[in-house]
Amino acid sequence: MFAGIAKAIFGSSNDRYVKSMQPLIAKIAAYEPTISAMTDEELAGQTAKFRALLADGETLDSLLPEAFATVREAAKRVLGQRHYDVQMIGGIVLHRGEIAEMRTGEGKTLVATLAVYLNALPGAGVHVVTVNDYLAARDAEWMGRVYRFLGLTVGTIVPNISDEQRRIAYNSDITYGTNNEFGFDYLRDNMKYERSHMVQRPFVYAVVDEVDSVLIDEARTPLIISGPTEDKSELYMRVDAIVKTIDPISYEHDEKQRSVILTEDGTELMERALEDAGLLQGSNLYDFENTLVVHHLNQALKANVVFKRDTDYIVKDGKVIIIDEFTGRMMDGRRWSDGLHQAVEAKEGVNIEPENQTLASITFQNYFRMYPKLGGMTGTAATEANEFHQIYKMNVVTIPTNVPVQRIDEDDEFYKNLGDKFAAITKGIREKQEIGQPVLVGTVSIEKSELLSEFLTKEGVTHNVLNARYHEQEALIVAQAGRMGAVTIATNMAGRGTDIQLGGNLEYRMMAEHPQLEAGSVEYEAAAERIRGEIALEKERVLAAGGLFVLGTERHESRRIDNQLRGRAGRQGDPGLSRFYLSLDDDLLRIFGPQTMFAKMMNKNLEDGEAIISPWISKAIETAQKKVEARNYDIRKQVVEYDDVMNDQRKVVYEQRADIMDAEAVDDVVADMRTETINAIVGAACPPGSYPEQWDLPALKTQIAEIIAIDVPIEDWLAEDRIDPELIVERVSAQSEAEMAAKIAEAGEQMWRDVEKSILLQTLDHHWKEHLSTLDALRQVIHLRSYAQKTPINEYKQEGFALFEKMLSDIREDVTRSLSHIRFNMAPAELPPLPPMPDFITTHIDPLTGLDDSADQESATGFFTTRLPPLSAPQPDLPIDLGDPASWEGKIGRNAPCPCGTGRKYKHCHGQVG
Template sequence: MVSLGVFARKIFGSANDRRIKALRPRVEAINALEAEMQALTDDQLRARTDELREKVAAGTSLDDLLVPAFATVREAAKRALGLRPFDVQLIGGMVLHEGSIAEMKTGEGKTLVATLPVYLNALSGKGVHVVTVNDYLARRDAEWMGKVYAFLGLTTGVIVHGLSDEERRAAYQCDVTYGTNNELGFDYLRDNMKYERGQMVQRGHNYAIVDEVDSILIDEARTPLIISGPLDDRSDLYNQIDGFIPRLEADDYEIDEKQRTATFTEQGTEKVESLLRDAGMLKGDSLYDVENVAVVHHINNALKAHRLFARDKDYIVRNDEIVIIDEFTGRMMPGRRYSEGLHQALEAKEHVTVQPENQTLASVTFQNYFRMYGKLAGMTGTAATEAEEFGNIYGLGVSEIPTNLPVARADEDDEVYRTAEEKFRAIVREIKEAHGRGQPILVGTTSIEKSEQLADVLRKEGIGQFEVLNARHHEREAQIIAQAGKPGAITIATNMAGRGTDIQLGGNADMRIQQELGDMPEGAEREAAEKAIRDDILKLKGEALAAGGLYVLATERHESRRIDNQLRGRSGRQGDPGRSKFFLSLQDDLMRIFGSDRMDGMLQKLGLKEDEAIIHPWINKALEKAQKKVEARNFDIRKNLLKFDDVMNDQRKVVFEQRIELMDGENMSETVAEMRQDVVDDLVARNIPENAYAEQWDVDALKQGVSAYLNLDLPVDEWAKEEGIDEEALRERITEAAEKAARERAERFGPEIMAYVEKSILLQTLDHLWREHLVNLDHLRSVIGFRGYAQRDPLNEYKSEAFELFQAMLGNLRQAVTAQLMRVELVKEAADAPPPEVPQGEGHHLDATTGEDDFGGDDGGVLATLQASRNVAPEDRDPENPESWGKVGRNEACPCGSGKKFKHCHGAFV
């Protein structure tokens, strides 16, 4: 019996069909303008940009200008690139302009689609950001699509690793800015660590289009971006603790692969306590005494490193470094580090140099960064399976854009074998058969280890002509993918998410021309050589088509359906024929973790022989259910992470807005005076309770507080003995003395110097306390889950305690600023000093649930050693070079040799 929903869809079409149908009239309106656009000269077409800009300035909405703007871009793309956007690409552009996600199959031209809404939204002059997954794509797309924008008189900038602040500022000032999600996020964080408004590089968050939106806003959104600076070196501790793990037995710990956790059993805990006691590293009797918190943390990390993380699967060892492998793309991520000491535990395990740990200076999740944009849109080949998350977290709808030509790919049912050996034998047979008939093959694997295992098997079978695309070779990534469509080509790829290069049957002509002709000068000879290459590509394409098109052969199911769909989608681009098939075994991770024991027993009872496969649509459905379970669990993890981060985000907004107000303000004297008064009020209220008798006053504490925070030696004890004096009179006297001292200091140094000092101290103190607050929140977050055992909601507990910590931070800010300003001593020349140097630290991308760091080091574009946080021996300091001084105590003699204390000399503003 057909359900009512299915019947209704047949009559009225799905919601997606109706939405696409509603956009068709605008497509026809754009097509109607095509002849008019073709009749314009290049200059006249370019002049349309100014005309449209004037209309926007006069109040015309961008929606009303969509048809003429899209018609203009279509004609410009034809002239600048030789590409004419199809009607379905116009629809994709409209969906992006509306602030939604356009799901477009591989090869449908998403890069070109983006130019339509980018141009329209750039007319407002507020800047448009196009976000990509890596520097290569950011550069390529900016250069390629930049020709269209330049033709129409718009400027294009690109944000990649290694740019100076001036270059970044110039790129953000352009009409269109291409950049990676990491670089944009780190720029936002660094901007909020600057000490002058003019140092900031971004100019707001108007409109962003996120390419490979599922990869960036879902896969990578499990981990916040973090900028951190190094702590003291503790490599000996890591190496010492690492030596304990090989001495443990299987009964000493429990491993949960599904949750990626490793815990000690009672027997294991006793053994570890004994090992630590013998090494003199245990304080007290129990491992779980409060004094051993740090040791417990390190020993747990060492266990995880040995039992949950596998070399050549989760990471590789290269050049005395642990280099992480991205679980979604299979790429090597240089500079990326696991957090919270886990990376150091891996370094100790593999006996490479242990790098120092880091302290958080600033952080933001991708969810909260991208939700700052006034309008957000995205495009990808696979978003429908995550539509609920896009809607819940980002308020983004998903529209499936029809393909320009019907999809002719055949997606076959999975073949399931009992063992991995049987599966690999079947894969090799299938590859040989397809290779024999000249069919190009893309073999998808889930890890480097498995791709190289398959490569070894193929070599043993005498198949030597193949390419392996994984993290070890990602420098050649684009070239390998571009030629993977040649007849008989065999390409083994770790993962196909976000590669950004199409597999074209016969090969990619432009890439071959670039490789083979290189620097050959323009002229008749080059033209002839280019024609020969293009003719050869056409011939090869015919052979590949005759052999059945690209065959996507997957060796395992990923835990996300979306990743499987990305792999499948590489075949059948632009109406080409193709096929896809997944080969599985009951020993695969997904099958093993999700209860394949029963299935194995059942298959044996059914008499499944060796090298026989079970093939049935029910198997596919069962696997999809397992994948849905994993996706739902991952969604819950991300949602939970976001709920906690939202608490911090509210505080982050307050602090960052406050910083900007401080940077914009010319005179901070009023703010400083309010803080000083708050400190006085707090001192009096704390030590002289309301309506209390004089005997109950804590006069000694009040006097000490006045000395500590106001730098005043007042006879508070004498005043308190006067007849009839009350707390109000005491408050007035202390306030008057503090105001007088502040006034005298301001007169001594002049209003300009004082204004500069007040702003500097306010900003630096706020930053210092905010960093301490971030550490406190991290610690709170790591233990708050235990409140659940007491039947209390951890999130509500976190909100409540985080608010109290924030209030305490603001109180500390008032006290610290007041105390510093009441003591500050300056030399006149300091007024001309440059603003304080911004600590840049290292960029990281931390996963709060697994402890994985998804980005960092040089790749973060923010690597810089925090010189002030490391200790340097006095004899190693160069008096002429402050950068060589490291950490200098406030009361130490200044290393410059002036004879003054550091706080009165070079440390006057620190």
């Protein structure tokens, strides 16, 4: 009670924090008259002035008022948009490395220009992270006009561009791109063999758009770069055929955990079926020899029971394409891990692509925590403020709206079943359409959106459907969702990136009605002026009808997604209305709700078609949502805890790779490795404190010959009066050094340096890849330690450290062995061509469940740079005749973009064989 009284008198802590920025806002406003009087040249010259001040010791904070005023004036001249004072507050919040929560339509894209410009002044590079490629390209072009006017360079990172194009983009003052592209470039950079091939610069500052989507929703799934393994298509199909015969009573399906396990009878049934098919060794499914079969059986069960077509994935053009559970978009080229995608392909009877082996991985949490300063903006972050602070050390600041919000959020309507609910929804939509009020309908799956579409079609309600099947028309459909009587069904509105403007959108109407007209021409401007007038009149009619009506067909698992949907209405003080329609059949209520209470209340107290509206029930739904949010947070936290173990090791490996690439020579590193290896060999055969007669001399001699490649006279040494392990190490080392000196003299010092560096990097990468696979396997089974009253994460840390120590020892031994056995043929010979590199795949998968995979296969172009470079100097790029495709053979890399400009790889275009 006292807290409520204090809040009413003094305001919340958020209100006080926002109020504390008012003196700074006043300082920015004080610069406006002076800066407004500048010519364009003088305004653009502000950047050089700020950089000179920074060089003289000024700080970014001291430059903030004048820099923000400069950006405000530049935006006014270039875009015709002037930052509001509340947008200035958002810019300050972003600059301070905090999260600005701003409602939809408050101009977050424009807000970012303030903090981005200020932090780009030192020239170290600022990253602006968006949720999809469309927004990255759009914002880089749109806001880039302001930055370029002020003399800054802007780059964009999108899939299917070359490493050279990426390097240019990263060397720009400001770089736009998606979270996936930035993360995958980091991983690719740390798989290259020369520093000059790397594309990214050291991290300084990033602004994340839709920060809740990037750092919360997608953070459950690590980024993974993988390569193909052997084909097991037949095994997948045979196991799938067996699983399809199983009866539901033979397994237990937990929808809440999205898991399925065989019962005892089901296990017995599967054993006999697999035995008859010749897939089982022995008669017991859980014998060690059947580990692979058990894995395939579990994945086939999950594919057939847990994963639903048109909800989790769709089948298009003979391919299984994942549906993003948060945005409802198709994620073409992205695959689930651990054989799950192959199991779904077998279920659907489409072509089965081979599995992949992990080559590098990182979570979004650990990637973004590498930025010394990180800011973010979104319309919905307050519900996850605790997680943002705990994981990223970022505070959430709610920015007040420029104009008070007039949207009315009505209580939920509850119906007995799905049929009654859809009938009520259809009736409500028809009523709104008849008075001309536009309706935006939010659904949680493709299946539900198409079911509702059928209802509306039967009732004669004209509408548009926006889901993964119609991804290409997304921006056009969303942009026109605010027109008179428009009804738009959207699978999920999270991160759509296109503003719904009442009355319609000028740009998209021009594209649809006058595609032949060129922007800037007299005809174009005349048509645009006419359409502007039509839009203004139509907007007045829409406002009179009540503005946009947002209708939710059911609650989402996260309150944020519901708030994002609601936030589409009532932008910039427009009127609006939102209402959710719920039933007992909804997934959230069915899986997470207090079923008994709801079932009794619905069945006993409601007539068919009757609705119940109660704030108390809405509160119960919110409680169920909080349960799901807490569970998802635990999953993300667990992912971070496990990746933190790998992250410490990743930093060591990547730092060592960078040191090796930067070093002129690595002879001292190699010499240390050789000494430690010799010590380990001698120590194993001649344990400390033992007598010579207890030493394993045959093993010692064999190991030295096998690893160090020298024959040592151990017997002769033993005949001497005094011999000990230290003396053996000393003599073996001396003989080995002599052998190495001879090889250096034979090959030449420069050649030997190149050989050492290449072998060291190649061996490091090979063992790191194997280590990642081992850790993946360990993580899959470590939870079983809990049965022994042990904490799985502690066990994982201990075993992970031991495995890392073993990996380092194996690297030392392998490098020593390779360099000791290497022989040079100095006769001139033509080097054999390197085999073609496979298509590496970038994925974004959940290591715990295999869910929510986000991989962009095509973004792996340019990955040939991870191939071990030849020891000789690289050849310069060969000139080609763009008009003669026949001349390109042998001059264009198989995985490089085709010079014809189609955007496809050369091997899939003019470089096709046969």
